Amino acid sequence: QVQLVESGGGLAQAGGSLSISCAASGRTFSRVAMGWFRQAPGKEREFVAAISWSGGSTNYTDPVKGRFTISRDNAKNTVYLQMNNLKPEDTAVYYCAAAYSIYGVVTGAIAYWGKGTLVTVSS
Numbered sequence: 001q002v003q004l005v006e007s008g009g010g011l012a013q014a015g016g017s018l019s020i021s022c023a024a025s026g027r028t029f030s031r032v033a034m035g036w037f038r039q040a041p042g043k044e045r046e047f048v049a050a051i052s053w054s055g056g057s058t059n060y061t062d063p064v065k066g067r068f069t070i071s072r073d074n075a076k077n078t079v080y081l082q083m084n085n086l087k088p089e090d091t092a093v094y095y096c097a098a099a100y101s102i103y104g105v106v107t108g109a110i111a112y113w114g115k116g117t118l119v120t121v122s123s
Contacts, residue, residue: 002026002112004096009117017084020117022096023077029098030074032112035105036081038092039116045095049081050105059106063089086121093118 008020022034035050049070050059058070067086072079079096096114099105 002028002032002098004098004112004114006094006096006114006117009094009119011120011122012083012086014086014088014121014123016086016121017082018086018119019080019082020094020119021081022079022114024079024096024098025077029077032098032100033102033105034070034072034079035097035099035102035110036070036079037095037097038090038119039095040089040092043092047106047108048094050102051079052102057102059102083119086119088121088123091119091121 003025004022006022012018033052036048037045038048039045051070055072067084069082093116095116097110098112099110
């Protein structure tokens with residue numbers, strides 16, 4: 001069992017940066033791939049980024065490549081999303097997710113979800 005709690009959301013200006021975190025409980029954290037999804041108002045939830053259990057592999061959706069960086073610290077049971085050069089279209093609720101493989105994260109085969117944190121980017 002893995003429980004996920006996001007933090008760090010808030011308001012940023014376009015072109016600015018924001019970092020969000022996801023703290024996980026459970027001894028299996030280091031054995032699961034992690035990822036971030038987002039859901040903008042009136043839109044479906046979409047994949048943003050994924051990282052393998054070791055941190056050695058990452059995957060990003062095209063709109064965030066070169067701007068967002070996903071990382072994890074297994075000693076702290078925490079996964080991070082550093083967001084740079086933010087755009088108004090990045091405004092969404094960001095959800096932390098855990099799956100049994102990075103492929104599972106990318107394809108949406110999610111075993112555990114967090115409750116989300118709101119990121120708002122003003123123009």
